[in-house]
Amino acid sequence: MKVRFLPQDVEFEIKPDQSVMELAHEKGIKIKSVCNGMPSCAECRVKVVEGEHNVFPPSAKELSLIGTGHFIDQRRLSCQLKCFGDVTINLEEQMDKVITDQQRRPQGSLRKDDTEVSRAVTGNLIEEESQLLEMVEKEVKTPRRDVGDKKNRNNFKRRQKTHRYRPNKNKN
Numbered sequence: 510m511k512v513r514f515l516p517q518d519v520e521f522e523i524k525p526d527q528s529v530m531e532l533a534h535e536k537g538i539k540i541k542s543v544c545n546g547m548p549s550c551a552e553c554r555v556k557v558v559e560g561e562h563n564v565f566p567p568s569a570k571e572l573s574l575i576g577t578g579h580f581i582d583q584r585r586l587s588c589q590l591k592c593f594g595d596v597t598i599n600l601e602e603q604m605d606k607v608i609t610d611q612q613r614r615p616q617g618s619l620r621k622d623d624t625e626v627s628r629a630v631t632g633n634l635i636e637e638e639s640q641l642l643e644m645v646e647k648e649v650k651t652p653r654r655d656v657g658d659k660k661n662r663n664n665f666k667r668r669q670k671t672h673r674y675r676p677n678k679n680k681n
Contacts, residue, residue: 510523510525512596513559514598514600516599517600527591528590529598538600540600541606548586551586554587555584555590555599557590557597558597559595563593563596564593567589570589571586
């Protein structure tokens with residue numbers, strides 16, 4: 510039994526109990542996998558180009574990850590793909606993953622530009638409430654009107670008398 514990998518165009522002998530991913534890793538061919546063959550990530554998808562009749566059907570676990578689309582595009586999980594005859598596997602999707610992983614911006618201890626620096630305010634707002642109120646009053650600069658102010662009471666009475674929907678109590 511032989512497995513041929515495209516686009517590398519290399520061919521290797523495979524053991525009956527060996528998965529395609531195990532063979533590829535053994536021979537130095539990169540196939541991305543997060544779960545290391547546990548079938549839970551579906552990152553190791555490959556396309557069976559020739560010899561789909563020489564592979565075992567997908568298990569229930571594999572079907573739950575790839576769906577029934579494998580009947581249309583012949584993509585399978587390489588960690589679950591075991592064969593009993595000659596098979597040709599296309600690894601172009603895996604090659605694309607390697608390229609995009611290399612192009613990703615690395616995470617971690619990179620310095621951020623001034624535009625990326627957070628301007629978030631830290632601290633406990635409950636404890637700083639009085640300071641915040643003072644700052645707001647200074648910025649707004651509007652004098653606080655006392656409710657008991659004589660001028661405000663007179664304005665309220667004047668508005669009450671001239672309201673057009675409320676009848677004036679003084680008129681009989």
